[in-house]
Amino acid sequence: MSSQQLGVLLISGRLTHQENYALNLRADPRCQLVGLSDESDVPPERTQLNRQFAEDLDIPYFPDLEEALARDDVHLVSVCADPERRGRIAARCADAGKHVYVDKPMTPYLSHAAAAVAAIERAGVRSQMFSSNHQAWVQQARRVVESGAIGELKAIHVDNLFSKGPNGTAKLGTPRQAIYPPVISNFVDAKAELYAIGVYALGFVCMLSGRAVESVFGSTANYFFAEHQNRNMEDFGFLSLTLEGGVTATITGGRIGWASHPAGGANQIHLIGAEGSIFLDANRPRLEVYANDQPWTPPEINPRDPMGFWRTTQDEVNAQPKRTIASLPSTLESRTDASYFIDCIFEERESEMNARQAAYLTEILLAGYKSAAEGRVVNLPLLRDDDPA
Amino acid sequence: MYDWTVLDQTVSETLAGGRVGAPLFVRWTAAAAQNNAELKSLLAEMSAYAETWLSGQPRRIYATGSADDGHLSLALEFENGQSALLAITLAHDNPSMSLAILGARGAIYHTDSDVPARAENLAGGPEERNQQSTVLSTSKMVAAIDKSLFAKQPVALSPEGDQA
Numbered sequence: 001m002s003s004q005q006l007g008v009l010l011i012s013g014r015l016t017h018q019e020n021y022a023l024n025l026r027a028d029p030r031c032q033l034v035g036l037s038d039e040s041d042v043p044p045e046r047t048q049l050n051r052q053f054a055e056d057l058d059i060p061y062f063p064d065l066e067e068a069l070a071r072d073d074v075h076l077v078s079v080c081a082d083p084e085r086r087g088r089i090a091a092r093c094a095d096a097g098k099h100v101y102v103d104k105p106m107t108p109y110l111s112h113a114a115a116a117v118a119a120i121e122r123a124g125v126r127s128q129m130f131s132s133n134h135q136a137w138v139q140q141a142r143r144v145v146e147s148g149a150i151g152e153l154k155a156i157h158v159d160n161l162f163s164k165g166p167n168g169t170a171k172l173g174t175p176r177q178a179i180y181p182p183v184i185s186n187f188v189d190a191k192a193e194l195y196a197i198g199v200y201a202l203g204f205v206c207m208l209s210g211r212a213v214e215s216v217f218g219s220t221a222n223y224f225f226a227e228h229q230n231r232n233m234e235d236f237g238f239l240s241l242t243l244e245g246g247v248t249a250t251i252t253g254g255r256i257g258w259a260s261h262p263a264g265g266a267n268q269i270h271l272i273g274a275e276g277s278i279f280l281d282a283n284r285p286r287l288e289v290y291a292n293d294q295p296w297t298p299p300e301i302n303p304r305d306p307m308g309f310w311r312t313t314q315d316e317v318n319a320q321p322k323r324t325i326a327s328l329p330s331t332l333e334s335r336t337d338a339s340y341f342i343d344c345i346f347e348e349r350e351s352e353m354n355a356r357q358a359a360y361l362t363e364i365l366l367a368g369y370k371s372a373a374e375g376r377v378v379n380l381p382l383l384r385d386d387d388p389a
Numbered sequence: 390m391y392d393w394t395v396l397d398q399t400v401s402e403t404l405a406g407g408r409v410g411a412p413l414f415v416r417w418t419a420a421a422a423q424n425n426a427e428l429k430s431l432l433a434e435m436s437a438y439a440e441t442w443l444s445g446q447p448r449r450i451y452a453t454g455s456a457d458d459g460h461l462s463l464a465l466e467f468e469n470g471q472s473a474l475l476a477i478t479l480a481h482d483n484p485s486m487s488l489a490i491l492g493a494r495g496a497i498y499h500t501d502s503d504v505p506a507r508a509e510n511l512a513g514g515p516e517e518r519n520q521q522s523t524v525l526s527t528s529k530m531v532a533a534i535d536k537s538l539f540a541k542q543p544v545a546l547s548p549e550g551d552q553a
């Protein structure tokens with residue numbers, strides 16, 4: 001490793017987003033993967049998945065997390081542990097003096113978020129939660145706002161709806177009875193989708209508006225998957241937000257099924273300004289391609305990943321990409337989220353999606369779940385007594 | 390002016406065909422108002438269409454935004470569990486709209502930079518009777534929107550569309 005390279009420790013492996021983050025970090029010439037580790041008390045299945053991923057990458061597996069964090073050749077840790085463990089591990093990494101790259105959302109607990117922020121700021125290390133804020137189409141939205149082309153920003157409407165999973169199995173006909181605190185865990189067949197996907201849309205709203213959220217109205221639903229319903233986790237949700245200065249925002253987040261979109265999903269931003277409005281779509285501009293070849297069909301269901309959460313399990317069932325839409329590349333520079341973070345480290349500046357911002361998004365999400373459960377608007381900040389930890 | 394009757398007809402026929410399964414969620418954002426004064430009635434009209442497409446009655450609504458500022462949003466939760474998220478803003482001489490209807494087994498999308506003009510209604514015909522019915526329901530919805538905006542809280546509705 002050269003003096004210009006960062007040594008990267010991975011925490012958690014297969015069947016986590018580490019499958020993607022590790023490859024993006026490895027692709028950056030400023031990074032070198034040093035090894036993979038995790039907490040010592042994780043279930044044997046998790047240890048096995050971690051060891052498998054270390055073998056996939058041809059890097060060592062370190063069974064003792066403390067020893068791994070003590071290594072001098074580790075400068076940055078990519079934390080993809082389960083949602084409940086993420087915040088406390090991020091704090092441990094910072095306490096060890098390592099930069100922290102953490103999966104989204106950073107934690108479902110206010111106290112863990114506060115501890116992670118405190119540890120990171122105390123140690124003076126850099127931090128970033130994964131987001132889609134640096135995708136070219138989102139940066140285009142940012143340029144529109146900053147250019148003043150639509151006048152003062154008045155409202156933002158964002159949809160992040162992923163077309164994955166075998167939909168059509170949920171039992172319909174009655175409103176979902178939301179609970180607070182929500183169930184936030186990664187099961188093999190279900191996640192809390194407003195939490196896991198809605199966080200992207202919230203990241204857009206906060207970045208584009210630059211304003212604090214004052215109040216939240218939330219609603220969650222079980223529209224598509226019996227698996228989510230059986231675990232009392234929503235597959236879909238929306239938030240209606242009031243921001244400082246009377247700006248409003250609405251977001252949707254959810255998993256809507258393989259068949260419900262010609263590409264990866266409905267990912268769009270509608271910006272409303274005092275002098276105009278503009279609609280941006282992750283899949284536009286685009287080519288639409290129709291041919292007499294075999295139509296795309298959903299992949300065979302992998303029992304280890306029936307919803308299509310992970311890359312390796314979808315590779316196992318030979319999942320094929322949809323081919324109807326070919327999005328045109330943006331003229332704006334498109335960077336991976338990981339490379340943006342490496343820039344921040346080398347340029348000694350804070351990421352716009354640092355741990356403090358990640359903690360803020362956790363608070364907005366929890367306010368949304370609380371609103372859905374109580375049927376009323378919830379004002380921010382949340383009382384710390386509301387922490388589900 | 391705007392005219393969503395053709396859109397409504399095509400959407401309704403598509404939903405009736407059953408390809409996307411039971412309609413569950415309507416996401417509709419429109420930059421279509423000619424002036425601030427018609428924002429609330431337009432939003433209530435969009436709500437009436439959403440009710441038609443979802444074949445249900447909202448049990449609770451929550452409105453945000455400001456007609457004076459030129460933008461309103463409306464969240465609706467329905468008796469049978471469906472929901473809708475609607476937004477209206479000024480056209481600024483460049484009308485546009487984006488509509489998504491999520492069904493249990495598929496989805497309908499419509500994005501257009503052209504919001505068609507409203508045709509003159511024929512006096513005494515079924516269109517007028519439908520319009521009278523719509524006016525009644527939209528007036529109740531406008532009142533509910535006003536109440537939610539004032540209270541900054543959701544408003545429960547009775548099955549008849551009155552504020553509960």
